[in-house]
Amino acid sequence: MKAKSQTLDAAACARQALEWIEKPSLSFEESTLLNQDTLQSFKEYVNPAFLEYRKSVTTSGDYGAVEWRASSLNTLLDTRGNEYIDCLGGFGIFNVGHRNPAVISAVEHQLAKQPLHSQELLDPLRGMLAKTLCALAPGSLKYSFFSNSGTESVEAALKLAKAYQSTRGKYTFIAAHGAFHGKTLGALSATAKAAFRRPFMPLLPGFHHVPFGDIEAMRERVFRCNNRGEGVAAIVLEPIQGEGGVNIPPDDYLRAVRQLCDEVGALLILDEVQTGMGRTGRMFACEHAGIQPDILCLAKALGGGVMPIGATIATEEVFSVMFDNPFLHTTTFGGNPLACAAALAAINYLLEHDLPRQAMVQGQFLLDGLKSLAARYPDIIVEARGKGLLIGLAFVNNEMGYRFAQEMFRRQVLVAGTLNNATTIRIEPPLTITLELCQQVLSTAGEVVETLRKPVQATTVNAALPTG
Known part of the structure; x- marks a missing residue:
């Protein structure tokens, strides 16, 4: 059994964490340090398997996407200042948006x-x-x-x-x-x-x-x-x-x-x-x-x-x-x-704000667009299904679903798989999402599905979604 490091100082660890919490913004050097510390902490003290599971949220294979703060009701920033449209919604947490x-x-x-x-x-x-x-x-x-x-x-x-x-x-x-x-x-x-x-x-x-x-x-x-x-x-x-x-x-x-x-x-x-x-x-x-x-x-x-x-x-x-x-x-x-x-x-x-009705309207807009996409690419997408802003996009296999999530992330849209069905990618944004953002998501999804027809590059990592 690997021994716990004897050089750790709980008070020093807590002080360092509070310094990060109290920082309103990060320099490039600070973001690099925070990323490295986060990755090491997950590896050594949380669970290293999370780094494997989060493979889709990376642009270079270094698993470096570290969340920093919400930038609006519907968007997030990472420590490098990249802004993402949140189409995951914390698996249904953020119905009224981020930091409402x-x-x-x-x-x-x-x-x-x-x-x-x-x-x-x-x-x-x-x-x-x-x-x-x-x-x-x-x-x-x-x-x-x-x-x-x-x-x-x-x-x-x-x-x-x-x-x-x-x-x-x-x-x-x-x-x-x-x-x-x-x-x-x-x-x-x-x-x-x-x-x-x-x-x-x-x-x-x-x-x-x-x-x-x-x-x-x-x-x-x-x-x-x-x-x-x-x-x-x-x-x-x-x-x-x-x-x-x-x-x-x-x-x-x-x-x-x-x-x-x-x-x-x-x-x-x-x-x-x-x-x-x-x-x-x-x-x-x-x-x-x-x-x-x-x-x-x-x-x-x-x-x-x-x-x-x-x-x-x-x-x-x-x-x-x-x-x-x-x-x-x-x-x-x-x-x-x-x-x-x-x-x-x-x-x-x-x-x-009648958000249930907004979920119905925005959800139908997204679902119609994704159904149209599925009809155009039946060799990649099996089905788009959903009700309101709880939508699933079912792919022909786990690898294809993983690549879709990864490519959407590279274009700064967050989506992810479901725990009990690895071939289905979930699209579950805050109910505050605008029609303009919905259209941007659909346009990005169209670009991504077209790229999925291309052969997998040698650098592409293996699928990290849980097997269904």
Whole structure:
């Protein structure tokens, strides 16, 4: 085992980091030093595999692209001053853009009062955010539990469903192939990718997976479980599978699943960690189907691109299992004042600027252009699909998808693959993206696809997207 360096000084390391944080700009020499330090730190103290995975964000094979700051709601600067159109959106974090002034202002004002709550006095912003989400969420969803991430929001949903259904003798969960619900032990049991699951087996018992979008397969598995005495506690689904490759189910699928849950007394948990907060053209993707779940999971964009926060929202009937003992499931930092301030500002901005509608309009413009591109290059692109500003561009193979992401980066547009489907490149910009930027992205994509017809140069690195 490699020994830890004895020359490290924690105070010196922290001081150096604070110096970087406090610098408003960098000279060329400073940017070079920061890049070198970042690469070395990832290699020695974070995980060297990240340098391999980030191969697409380089122009010379030295993995030198280091993020510095946001330059607008829709663009980023690296340490060398290169500006990128963000068509990745932090995998769905930046719905209201980067460093949204309204969100920053709310967090700064709360920071001046009290960053974290005492844990004993009642914290007002948690109540305000829960009330706001009750008004925002569909149907009879009412009570909220706050956490720090999407994985935690799913974990809370699974525990809530277990607590509610245990007295009814129902313990089984059904999820979908291609699903991604997070990587803590419970959420990972619902996630479907073998590469993420295998090292941690056995996972939680009682989880089954069926093909996504196939209501007959879902019905068959539900009744098979019931007939074997394995009552179904809940069905867990993403309305659109994000990490699975932007997979969109048939129009009547979610309604049919909702009816099936009602028929057998199972709960419906919808994971809208990525699809929620206006991403698909409605505030929540389930609204396209005109349904409400029993439990709704949110995170990512809920924090306005400034603070991490997750929310698990449930009906009063389901959430009531927590009334006798509110400490049955808790988290120290969940629903902290800074995160709640960011979430409230993000919700207000989404509504005031009608960003769900903007996502629908800009998303359709992008999707139409990418579908046209796919039709012109069927030997390279299999399909363009999406809803709102959650778009997937499926390539004929992983290598082609990787080269597309790399060439887009070289032209200063950020895109990336999905965790559960390596051949699909995700295009997921902030909902604040303008039509002018959308047109620039389409023009750049057209240039890139044309270059993909050329033979791979000897210097081209191997595909670094995860294998699907």
